[in-house]
Amino acid sequence: MPDPTDVEGLTVGQVSTRLGVTVRALHHWDEVGLARPSLRTAGGYRLYTAGDLERLHRIVIYRELGLGLDKIRSILDSTTAVPEALRAQRAQVADRIKRLRELSAGLDRMIDAHERGLLLTAEQQVAIIGPQWNPDWSVQARQRYGDTTQWQQFAEGSADRGPEEWQAIADAMLGFEGALGDAMDAGVQPGSAEANQLVEQHREVFASYFPLSRQMQVCLGRMFEGDPGYAAHYNGIRPGLATWFRRIIDASARVNGIDPETATWT
Structure with missing residues (x-):
């Protein structure tokens, strides 16, 4: 004073x-x-x-x-309003502190998601995705794609997801892959309405990771067929499924005015 x-x-x-x-x-x-x-x-x-x-x-x-x-x-x-006003201000400060703590926790999760990808323990990842999953793959993906827009979109979505949300995504992808194998067994032809619907379903399911354009989907189709790890995964569902999947993606791209031979990751 x-x-x-x-x-x-x-x-x-x-x-x-x-x-x-x-x-x-x-x-x-x-x-x-x-x-x-x-x-x-x-x-x-x-x-x-x-x-x-x-x-x-x-x-x-x-x-x-x-x-x-x-x-x-x-x-x-006023001679009487001081305690009431200070109590009200204290309540507002407490509420602000609570919000700031929540914001801090959210920022911590966002940082972890950008650095790690999946905010799940190794045991949770294997339990949700399957025994063929290697938890190191998420770290490797960060090293390879960490500077891309798609990794940033994936990380920002991952920050808000817990085991239940990831389980729902894994179940949706598993259901799609089962439908994919059944369609190939049934002789569904690339370019048909049923095959094109499967391609659209793939884009919808995959959007849980990041938005997938048709050109990007063509690039993924090539990777599914050409990368040994992805090819083994799809061919493990049905022999030859990796190539058939790439073919229906290419056919759908052509219907939508995209030349698969010149498609780029955009």
Whole structure:
């Protein structure tokens, strides 16, 4: 608190220095009637008394507590409103702290998702995706694709997902792959309505990871057939399924005006 014995007739600049507030703020508080100086010089310059400084000190304290100027005015002009106003402000601060903690936790998850991909333990990954899954693959994917837009989209979706959501995604993909194998067994031809519907279903299911354009899907089809790991996965469902899957993707792309031979990851 200011010492009233040495404070009488302080200028705006002196008060600004003592309280650590700007001259502009002091002028504003004067203009809105929140803290007007009691004295003026012959030339009209503001001079603050000890009583003025005490009021200003309280304003600074309440402002640091997050109170608005109108609330500060009501507190300063009332003899009974201080405890109630401070309790209400304390409740608002507690709520803000809770939101900030939630935001901090969300940011931690987002950072982890960008760095790790799947926010699941190795045991959870194998249990959900299947025994053929290697938890190191997610780390390898981060190293290979971490700078791409698709990895960022995947990570931001992953940050909000727990085991139940990933289980639902895995079940949807498993159901699609079963339908894919059944369609090949049934002799469904590339370019047919049924084959094109399967291609659309693949894009919908895959969108759980990141949005998949038709051109990107063509690139995936090539990878499913040409990459030994992916080819082994699809051919393990049905012999020859990797190639058949690539063919129905290519045929659907042509229907939609895309030349599979020139398709790029866009």
